[in-house]
Amino acid sequence: MSVIEVKNLSKIFGKNVKQSIELLDEGKKKEEVLKATGATVGVNRATFNVKQGEIFVIMGLSGSGKSTLIRLINRLIEPTEGSVTIDGEDLATMNKENLRRVRREKLSMVFQKFGLFPFRTILENTVYGLEVQGIPKQERLKKAKEALNLVGLGDYIDQYPDQLSGGMQQRVGLARALANDPEVLLMDEAFSALDPLIKKDMQDELIDLQQKMKKTIIFITHDLDEALRLGDRIALMRDGSIVQIGTPEEILVNPANDYVERFVQDVDRSKVLVAENIMRRPETINIDKHGPRVALERMREEGLSGIYIVDSSRNLKGYLTADAASAAIKQDIRDLNQVLNPNVPTVGLDKPMQEIFDLIHDSQIPIAVVEQKKLKGIIIRGSVLAALARESGVQINV
Amino acid sequence: MGCRSMFDQIPQFPISDWIDRAVNWITSTFSFIFNPIRNEFGDFMSWVADLLEQIPAIVIILIVVVGAFFVTGRKFGLATFSLIGLLFVYNQGLWSELIDTFTLVLIASLLSIIIGIPVGILMSKSRIVETIMLPILDLMQTMPAFVYLIPAVAFFSIGMVPGVFASLIFATPPTVRFTNLAIRQVSTEMIEAAEAFGSTGFQRLFKVELPMAKTTIMAGINQTVMLSLSMVVIASMIGAPGLGRPVLSALQRAQAGPGFVAGLSIVILAIIMDRFTQNIYKK
Ligand SMILES: Nc1ncnc2c1ncn2[C@@H]1O[C@H](COP(=O)(O)OP(=O)(O)OP(=O)(O)O)[C@@H](O)[C@H]1O
Ligand SMILES: [Mg+2]
Numbered sequence: 225m226s227v228i229e230v231k232n233l234s235k236i237f238g239k240n241v242k243q244s245i246e247l248l249d250e251g252k253k254k255e256e257v258l259k260a261t262g263a264t265v266g267v268n269r270a271t272f273n274v275k276q277g278e279i280f281v282i283m284g285l286s287g288s289g290k291s292t293l294i295r296l297i298n299r300l301i302e303p304t305e306g307s308v309t310i311d312g313e314d315l316a317t318m319n320k321e322n323l324r325r326v327r328r329e330k331l332s333m334v335f336q337k338f339g340l341f342p343f344r345t346i347l348e349n350t351v352y353g354l355e356v357q358g359i360p361k362q363e364r365l366k367k368a369k370e371a372l373n374l375v376g377l378g379d380y381i382d383q384y385p386d387q388l389s390g391g392m393q394q395r396v397g398l399a400r401a402l403a404n405d406p407e408v409l410l411m412d413e414a415f416s417a418l419d420p421l422i423k424k425d426m427q428d429e430l431i432d433l434q435q436k437m438k439k440t441i442i443f444i445t446h447d448l449d450e451a452l453r454l455g456d457r458i459a460l461m462r463d464g465s466i467v468q469i470g471t472p473e474e475i476l477v478n479p480a481n482d483y484v485e486r487f488v489q490d491v492d493r494s495k496v497l498v499a500e501n502i503m504r505r506p507e508t509i510n511i512d513k514h515g516p517r518v519a520l521e522r523m524r525e526e527g528l529s530g531i532y533i534v535d536s537s538r539n540l541k542g543y544l545t546a547d548a549a550s551a552a553i554k555q556d557i558r559d560l561n562q563v564l565n566p567n568v569p570t571v572g573l574d575k576p577m578q579e580i581f582d583l584i585h586d587s588q589i590p591i592a593v594v595e596q597k598k599l600k601g602i603i604i605r606g607s608v609l610a611a612l613a614r615e616s617g618v619q620i621n622v
Numbered sequence: 623m624g625c626r627s628m629f630d631q632i633p634q635f636p637i638s639d640w641i642d643r644a645v646n647w648i649t650s651t652f653s654f655i656f657n658p659i660r661n662e663f664g665d666f667m668s669w670v671a672d673l674l675e676q677i678p679a680i681v682i683i684l685i686v687v688v689g690a691f692f693v694t695g696r697k698f699g700l701a702t703f704s705l706i707g708l709l710f711v712y713n714q715g716l717w718s719e720l721i722d723t724f725t726l727v728l729i730a731s732l733l734s735i736i737i738g739i740p741v742g743i744l745m746s747k748s749r750i751v752e753t754i755m756l757p758i759l760d761l762m763q764t765m766p767a768f769v770y771l772i773p774a775v776a777f778f779s780i781g782m783v784p785g786v787f788a789s790l791i792f793a794t795p796p797t798v799r800f801t802n803l804a805i806r807q808v809s810t811e812m813i814e815a816a817e818a819f820g821s822t823g824f825q826r827l828f829k830v831e832l833p834m835a836k837t838t839i840m841a842g843i844n845q846t847v848m849l850s851l852s853m854v855v856i857a858s859m860i861g862a863p864g865l866g867r868p869v870l871s872a873l874q875r876a877q878a879g880p881g882f883v884a885g886l887s888i889v890i891l892a893i894i895m896d897r898f899t900q901n902i903y904k905k
Contacts, residue, residue, distance in 0.1 A: 295814075298818055300814050300817055300818060323820075324820040324821075324822065325820070326820075327817070327818060327819065327820035328819065328820035331818075332818070332819070333814075333815075333818040333819075335811065335814065335815065337811055339811050339812065339814060339815035340815075341812065341815070341830060341833070341834075342834075343833045343834070343836075344833075352815075352819055352829075353819040353820070355829075356819055356820055356821045356822070356825050356829070357820070400819075404819070410818075
């Protein structure tokens with residue numbers, strides 16, 4: 225079920241709005257519109273739905289229109305055209321009073337630069353949303369304290385924002401949004417200002433929170449790692465348009481166009497993950513001890529369609545499929561050397577993950593990670609994504 | 623040459639005549655407002671001044687000194703200065719003049735603030751109001767202060783009340799300007815936060831904009847207080863009591879000594895009031 229439906233949503237900054245919209249309808253690009261009319265296209269006819277309980281990530285380079293898009297959703301920016309509905313109500317055309325009600329009850333925002341009020345304590349900041357709703361004091365303080373406990377700041381309620389570290393301030397921003405108990409959280413680069421370690425903690429926390437509270441979250445980032453870790457679905461933006469929407473796997477494996485592919489690559493190049501980080505412990509058969517029967521038996525036990533074959537010193541010999549093993553048993557072949565496939569895809573321990581993507585895409589069987597011919601681990605498609613999604617899932621070698 | 627003679631042919635526009643008539647008309651038409659203000663408000667101000675004068679000087683001096691100590695964050699500088707300065711004024715026999723001046727400045731500044739902040743808020747919220755107000759504020763501030771004395775006397779006769787009136791016109795602009803500026807300067811980040819949580823216009827103003835703007839507004843108020851103090855000597859020309867009178871009479875009699883002493887007393891009061899208001903807004 226969709227909580228939010230965005231249809232043909234556009235925002236033009238500057239003058240000549242009408243003319244610019246017409247140009248967009250003719251299929252002109254952001255640059256062309258700028259040249260022709262002098263107007264800046266913030267968002268160009270964005271259309272998507274966000275489902276109940278999902279983390280929907282909007283990703284794109286700087287200036288691609290992410291912030292504009294998220295601010296169109298709660299109408300901090302007035303749309304030029306198009307509609308945004310939340311639970312079936314159209315925000316773009318509703319009157320001020322209704323808009324206020326929706327903002328109070330359904331939508332809360334977490335800001336990139338925190339947006340905390342410097343003259344209010346942490347508790348007073350957190351209570352703000354409830355205060356403007358006129359909730360009785362006792363009740364709103366209780367809710368605000370609960371939200372602060374949830375983000376682990378229960379002991380800091382009387383401090384002022386400037387007394388807290390960036391990570392803690394970001395938590396206050398999150399607590400302030402959660403205190404309202406909204407249906408939808410809008411998070412604009414909420415973790416960008418944090419250093420990598422705290423960022424990762426916050427991401428984990430957000431995933432936990434989301435699982436506990438089943439919030440619908442729209443999360444903006446320009447960081448592919450973050451998008452992959454958090455997103456149930458990812459929308460990629462470029463020059464104000466959405467160029468692809470899909471699950472993390474779809475985005476990585478089937479980039480919709482050059483832009484997405486480059487984006488994926490560009491971000492990846494800076495990534496430190498290599499084969500060693502994402503490989504997992506392989507099931508193996510020792511060619512010096514065992515024959516096809518044991519191999520088949522082991523495959524059955526583990527539910528595998530094939531297995532790697534090594535010798536006593538763990539040198540990689542090849543890959544044996546279940547079919548080949550059955551055939552060998554029928555023909556009464558004992559020596560695995562005769563039935564295994566020695567041409568397996570292998571990579572070194574330090575192979576960058578980006579290159580593994582391509583290999584995995586073409587390969588039917590798991591990729592072997594070897595060091596001086598010895599089998600150290602294997603990589604299957606799922607483990608690449610899993611590793612991206614959760615670095616805590618890194619497997620240690622044999 | 624031809625030009626010049628042509629200009630000379632144009633008769634002088636009777637602008638000053640018109641203004642005279644306008645002031646007269648206002649005076650007679652609105653006397654039903656001006657008279658009660660002059661009487662009631664004048665009485666109120668004398669009452670405040672009398673009240674303050676009944677408090678023994680030493681009590682007031684002590685209160686100011688202790689206040690100075692705390693308001694400056696437990697430092698002795700301003701406290702020491704206030705002690706010596708106020709004792710000096712007392713010693714020179716200018717205490718009741720000091721109280722009169724203080725009363726005038728206090729009430730004029732309070733009125734300036736009460737009028738100035740709302741006007742500044744309106745300006746910040748409306749382009750149109752801002753466009754109308756800015757030239758008016760320029761006029762109010764650049765017109766020589768003496769000029770205000772004339773209609774002030776016409777409306778309110780002589781004494782403290784016309785002094786307050788002239789001071790209001792002269793000293794209110796900084797509070798208006800700073801309030802307008804301060805609210806306009808509140809960052810979009812804060813406004814977005816206020817809006818995103820569904821604040822009404824008033825909630826946004828009182829819970830976010832004014833608290834954010836407070837320091838800048840206080841700087842404007844500080845200037846208002848100082849300007850209103852600078853009206854003291856001028857206001858004494860229309861009979862406002864206070865430290866301006868001895869300055870004026872010293873001027874008329876060409877007596878350097880008394881003039882200097884009274885002038886110094888104004889400076890002492892100015893420094894104390896300035897530092898007090900400054901330290902309040904720094905908090
Ligand atoms: N208030 C505004 N007036 C005019 N143009 C604007 C305004 N806000 C944004 N833009 C323009 O709209 C486009 C999209 O900006 P936006 O801030 O949404 O990008 P973004 O994807 O959030 O970038 P970043 O990652 O740097 O935050 C940019 O070209 C920007 O210059
Ligand atoms: Mg942005």
